[in-house]
Amino acid sequence: MTVKTKPYVIRRGKLVFDYSALYCDTPEAVLRSPLFEEILRRFVDRIARKGNSLYVFLAETLPWRGQENLASELIKLFRFLFSYTAxxxxQMNSAYRDILSRRESLNEVVEELYNYWRRYERFFYLEAPKRSRYSKSSIHHAQFIKANEGLKNLVLYVYRRISEHITGDNPRVYRQLPAGANMGMLIEQIDWNCPAPYHPLLHIPFIRLTLMEPPLILYPEMNKRKGQFEEIEALPSDLSIIDRREWFCFPAKVGELTAFIYFHQDFISLGLSLSNLFEIADYEDIEGKRPDIVLIFGLKAELPGRTIFYDDREHNMMIGIVEHHREVDYFGYFKKMTLTLHNITMIKRGRMPVHGAMVLLKLKSGERANVVIVGDSGAGKSETLEAFRILAEDHICEMRIIFDDMGSLGYDEEGRIVGYGTEIGAFVRLDDLQPGYAYEEIDRSIFMNPDKTNARLIMPVTRFHHIVRGYPVDYFLYANNYEEVDREHPAIEFFDSIDDALQVFRLGARLAKGTTDEKGLVHTYFANPFGAPQRRDAHERLAREYFQRMYEQGIRVGQIRTRLGIEGYEQMGPQSAALELFRVIKGNF
Structure with missing residues (x-):
């Protein structure tokens, strides 16, 4: 079992702690825990640096001089106040009479300390014995959930009890806030088929279960992705510097592929947020197995680039490495690097990766269609799905998302072109959702930087068995977000020839919306910077093959003008395009 040097780490506004090492089953244990002492000392340091009036109050009313002594005595006072009234x-200790004579100010200190604790992004982990398969048993699921519930209740009880003993009054309103951890994980050591170059990863524990306390709002340091992922010719030797005590592994099912996503604890908020995007892999996908993808996120080393990848042909794995830097503290790097490695693997296996969305639509009039909408970030693929949802009550009796951002095309046993997904969740822009919808989903979504441009949320949108089943494709449309709709440029336009279609998809034009560092009208090969340009020759052969088959099988290939990049059409554009698509499906085109 991996042993941490300390039972908790506080860094960059995040608190990560070992629940077993800091286990508290009584309020007294909470008040005597090293974590409580650490938080209180940091709180005193903070109000002292700011010159806060609360620090002046404490310095004036406690007879002990110096921040260190003041913090120690405040801890003792809170222990007294938990058991006794002010x-x-x-009466028991005259040294506290002065501070206890100003109860409102002292209670304000308690309130601010409680708020200071809650401002941290708090994460706990509970390590199961190796080979215990704890996560397979429902009783251990219950114990895992109960651990955080118990901590939350203890923190609330201590806070309320001390406040009541100071004020001599009970609260009129009880707010059952998530006072314990925001997110938690059950981890376990699992032996996997690890090639020699990757042995530094061997003893990093795998995440087996996760939990979150909604509403969950996180504040990563960045709110957009920059640059491209660069391929390197040799694996860096710096893997040996990995300290396994600072790392965790999220084993993800990316479609049918297995990805071991290793992340440094400084990026734990992003790493655990993957549980809203990817299915967690089963034991059978890990134990004794070799993954298709390995991502190492947060390596403290000088690399050829900040985001690099390596095609390990000897061991048949795709390897991604992201440098430890504040500029990669954005969920898009986790998501897109993983999907880049997925796409290159798909190309090697003869599947064509698709940067887009696929949805099964069954209209109330009886028609049904499986629609793929291809487009780069901000083109309107997810927003068109949102438009389908908004219009569902009047037009749709069933809607099933197969993939929201990335998928692939393959063939079923009958030779039909079918679409496969990669993710069970969606990482969407808050501004592009219908007003109010995000709040309807607040109980299961993870919000990121909701106060900034390109605010995002991660929410579940489909089930794993849907993304790996393979659904036949009826419509294959390019999301054109930059052209106005008129008689010459209809909302839905189909291409007469394969070459016309390939030209539009290959050009990959879109009006950038600020979701990356691009601006204006830009072009991306097949609207997919994640794997397709890196394997352009192989992708070009696959694209021509699949487009040829589409035309042979009667799949309608064209473009849908979402107008998402045109000011004023952010919501009306995708909705108008969705209505026109309904008419096409009904045969009224």
């Missing part, structure tokens, strides 16, 4: 404490 009057009783003042």
């Amino acid at each position: 009057e009783e404490v003042a």
Whole structure:
């Protein structure tokens, strides 16, 4: 079992702690825990640096001089106040009479300390014995959930009890806030078929279960992705510097592929957020097996580039490495690097990766269609799915998302072109959702930087068995977000020839919306910077093959003008395009 040097780490506004090492089953244990002492000392340091009036109050009313002594005595005072009322404490120890005579100010200190604790992004982990398969048993699921519930209740009880003993009054309103951890994980050591160059990863524990306390709002340092993922010719030797005590592994099912996503604890908020995007892999996908993809996120080393990848042909794995840097503290790097490695693997296996969305639509009039909408970031693929959802009550009796951002095309046993997905969740722009919808999903979504441009949320949108089943394709449309709709440029336009279609998809034009560092009208090969340009020759052969088959099988290939990049059409554009698509499906085109 991996042993951490300390049972908790506090860094960059995040708190990561070992629940077993800091286990508290009584309020007294909470008040005597090293974590409580650490938080209180940091709180005192903070208000002292700011010159806060609360620090002046504490310095004036406690007879001990110096921040260190003041913090120690405040801890003792809170231990007294948990068990006794303010009057009783003042009678027992005259040194506290001055501070207890100003109860409103002291209670304000308690409130601010409680708020200070809650401002941290708090994460706990509970390590199961190796080979225990704890996550296979429902009783251990219940114990895992109960651990955080118990911590939350203890923190609330200590906070309320001390406040009541100071004020001599009970609260009129009880707010059951997530006072324990925001997210938690059950981890376990699992032996996998690890090639020698990757042995530094061998003893990093795997995440087997996760939990989150909604509403969950996270504040990563960045709110957009920059640059491209660069391929390198040799694996860096710096893997040996990995300290396994600072790392965790999220084993993800990316479609039918297995990805071991290793992340440094400084990026734990992003790493655990993957549980809203990817299915967690089963034991059978890990134990004794070799993954298709390995991503190492947060390596403290000088690399040829900040985001690099390596095609390990000897061991048949795709390897991604992201440098430890504040500029990669954005969920898009986790998501897109993983999907880049997925796409290159798909190309090697003869599947064509698709940067887009696929949805099964069954209209109330009886028609049904499986629609693929291809487009790069901000083109309107996810927004068109959102438009389908908004219009569902009037037009749709069933809607099933197969993939929201990335998938692939393959063939079923009958030779039909079918679409496969990669993710069970969606990483969508808050501004592009219908007003109010995000709040309807607040109980299961993860919000990221909701106060900034390109604010995002991660929410589940489909089930794993849907993304790996393979659904036949009826419509294959390019999301054109930059052209106005008129008589010459209809909302839905189909291409007469394969070459016309390939030209539009190959050009990959879109009006950038600020979701990356691009601006204006830009072009991306097949609207997919994630794997297709890196394997352009192989992708070009696959694209021509699949487009040829589409035309042979009667799949309608064209473009849908979402107008998402045109000011004023952010919501009306995708909705108008969705209505026109309904008419096409009904045969009224």
